[in-house]
Amino acid sequence: MASTAALVSLASPASAATATTGTVSITGDPGDWVTGGSSYKYNSDADDVLTLTGSQDNDYVRVGIEGANGDWWTIEFAAPEGQVLAAGTYTDAQRYPFQPSTRPGLDYSGNGRGCNELGGTFTIETIKFGPRGYVEQLDATFEQHCEFSTSAARGEIHLLNPPPPAELTMDIAVSTNGTASAISGKATISGTVDCSTPVRIQLNGRVTQVKHNVLIRGDYSTSVDCVPGAGTAWTAVAEPTGTTPFQRGLVEVTTHGWATDPHYGNVVQVDKTTVVRLDRIRT
Numbered sequence: 001m002a003s004t005a006a007l008v009s010l011a012s013p014a015s016a017a018t019a020t021t022g023t024v025s026i027t028g029d030p031g032d033w034v035t036g037g038s039s040y041k042y043n044s045d046a047d048d049v050l051t052l053t054g055s056q057d058n059d060y061v062r063v064g065i066e067g068a069n070g071d072w073w074t075i076e077f078a079a080p081e082g083q084v085l086a087a088g089t090y091t092d093a094q095r096y097p098f099q100p101s102t103r104p105g106l107d108y109s110g111n112g113r114g115c116n117e118l119g120g121t122f123t124i125e126t127i128k129f130g131p132r133g134y135v136e137q138l139d140a141t142f143e144q145h146c147e148f149s150t151s152a153a154r155g156e157i158h159l160l161n162p163p164p165p166a167e168l169t170m171d172i173a174v175s176t177n178g179t180a181s182a183i184s185g186k187a188t189i190s191g192t193v194d195c196s197t198p199v200r201i202q203l204n205g206r207v208t209q210v211k212h213n214v215l216i217r218g219d220y221s222t223s224v225d226c227v228p229g230a231g232t233a234w235t236a237v238a239e240p241t242g243t244t245p246f247q248r249g250l251v252e253v254t255t256h257g258w259a260t261d262p263h264y265g266n267v268v269q270v271d272k273t274t275v276v277r278l279d280r281i282r283t
Helices: none
Strands: 021-028 039-043 049-054 060-066 072-078 088-095 105-110 118-129 135-146 153-160 170-174 177-181 187-195 199-211 214-226 232-240 249-260 267-281
Touching: 021 049, 021 072, 049 135, 060 135, 072 135, 105 118, 105 135, 170 199, 170 249, 170 267, 187 199, 187 214, 187 249, 199 232
Parallel strands: 088 105, 177 267
Antiparallel strands: 021 039, 021 153, 049 060, 060 072, 072 105, 088 118, 118 135, 135 153, 170 187, 177 187, 187 232, 199 214, 199 249, 214 232, 249 267
């Protein structure tokens, strides 16, 4: 008898929120350990929760099943190392993620049962990837032989996700006018950020000035909740690191901005270098 297998995934799925629709059907031969020789059908229209995710390299997909009756299953498909998962038949598959690099990976397990080893085949009829491993469509079949037995589990999958969300884009503008405080010696700079979706943008950078052969530097950091299309304003203050204050005149401002794409989880970054004129104020 096969032992219960831990569900392990070494791929990095895209994190875009999805609402998967479709059907999954599974049948088991008498003696198959995972299915117990039974058949199962799941449909998103029948309150079964189906999920479809992929890897950043488009070499792996994962089907998750949470049946309205309490069933839970995972089905995983992986291409041989260095290949993109594409339409076609993959033979000599072994248990994912422990298969040799030259072999495709397969794993159907759940309800507390899984294979220590397996042999199988799967056919990708249709697969459509979006950005960063987002899987928009999967039509596939598989046959799995737990512990290389003659009994098999077979499945048929037809799943759709909504069209993929657009990736985050953003930009940073730094005003060419700033201020230098005659009292604190600090420099205040400002600007705007633009973004394609609401997101918090982190900003940091450095203000550099040379006055009378003296190098004056100060770092700054801030964050701003960017609103798409609004040119959201930001302001930051740089405190000089030494005893010499920032003064009226030109400074170089380097700005680094970054935010996490709320759909895909990747970090988007922007760097700018701007010449800014500081006016002296008494605050």
